[in-house]
Amino acid sequence: MKFLNESRKDYLQFQLDEGHIDADPINQFDAWYHQACEHSPFEPNAMQLSTVSVDNHPSNRVVLLKSYNHDGFVFFTNYNSQKARDIAANPTVALTFFWPSLEQQIRIEGRAEKAPESVSVAYFNTRPRDAQLSAWASDQSAVVNNRVDLEKRMNEMREKFTHGVPKPEWWGGFIVVPCRFEFWQGRGNRFHDRLVYELKNDDWVTHRLCP
Ligand SMILES: Cc1cc2nc3c(=O)[nH]c(=O)nc-3n(C[C@H](O)[C@H](O)[C@H](O)COP(=O)(O)O)c2cc1C
Incomplete structure (x- = not known):
């Protein structure tokens, strides 16, 4: 077997510690997203969306984040697509952002709900x-x-x-209401930083995971 080691990189630019994160993961996301827009400008809003079908088959694909706030993370799609059928059967989804130039990954888990029709119409009209x-x-x-x-x-x-x-009636937004975030900062020697926020009784609690 040939290993693809020619491209091996060490991640040395930044670190992530408990003393320098926001208590609110949306604010933390906002801070990283703004950095990504500056330093990783090709589609920084591209995110992997993972879903699980009615027969427990997982799949993922890239979609574009089009809005976010304390209500959740919004993307737009066709409500008859495979991903939308998966969500109808199993609304639990995962999102992943990877910004290589910052050596950062954000993972979000939550529940996808159809966005209000007015939001879908408003966005469709901007296309x-x-x-x-x-x-x-x-x-x-x-x-x-x-x-x-x-x-x-x-x-x-x-x-x-x-x-x-x-707007076609079968086209619109989903909002992913988050219950878990993981902020991953690449560090040297694969000894990375991973800080997790989990929603417990309406409060975000944080902990660190081994890399
Ligand atoms: C950079 C990029 C951005 C994309 N943005 C979207 C999007 O916002 N909405 C969407 O439905 N598909 C988007 N796609 C296409 C999806 O990856 C996927 O092919 C499509 O949604 C069908 O997926 P499905 O058959 O699993 O439902 C994008 C693909 C790429 C590579």
């Missing part, structure tokens, strides 16, 4: 016209014969919606 049309044209996660059929469907939508594109 460029072609992205709005693509939401209509794509039966996300369904099998399609070929690219030509997809383009045909897109052209049909272009002709159908000549003035403005309404």
Whole structure:
């Protein structure tokens, strides 16, 4: 077996300690996210979303975080997609951010709920016209014969919606209401920092995990 050791890196830039974290994990997320926007500018809001299907099959994919606050973390998608079907059967999900240039990872676990329709409409209305049309044209996660059929469907939508594109009823947001965070800071010799926040009786309690 060949090991991929050519790319081995030691993580030496930063450290994370209990004395310098916010008591509120959303504020801590906010601090790291702003650093990521500055130092890891290619899609810092890209996050892995993991779901588990009705027959206990796990899967994950990248989605874009579009908003966050103390209510939770919001992304948008097709409500008929595989991920949405998984969430309907099992709303417990996990999110992971990885910002290589900061040697940081954040893991979030929580419960996904459909966002209010007004939020989905408001966000949909900010999308460029072609992205709005693509939401209509794509039966996300369904099998399609070929690219030509997809383009045909897109052209049909272009002709159908000549003035403005309404949000499809099957498209919208999910808000992930968090119950656990882990902030991971890479350190030298694989001896990393891991600080966890868990919600216990409405309070966030923190502890450190071995790397
Ligand atoms: C950088 C990046 C951003 C993406 N953002 C989204 C998104 O915000 N919403 C979405 O539904 N899919 C997004 N996708 C596509 C998903 O990864 C995935 O292919 C799609 O949602 C279908 O997943 P599913 O079949 O598991 O439901 C993105 C992919 C990448 C690589």
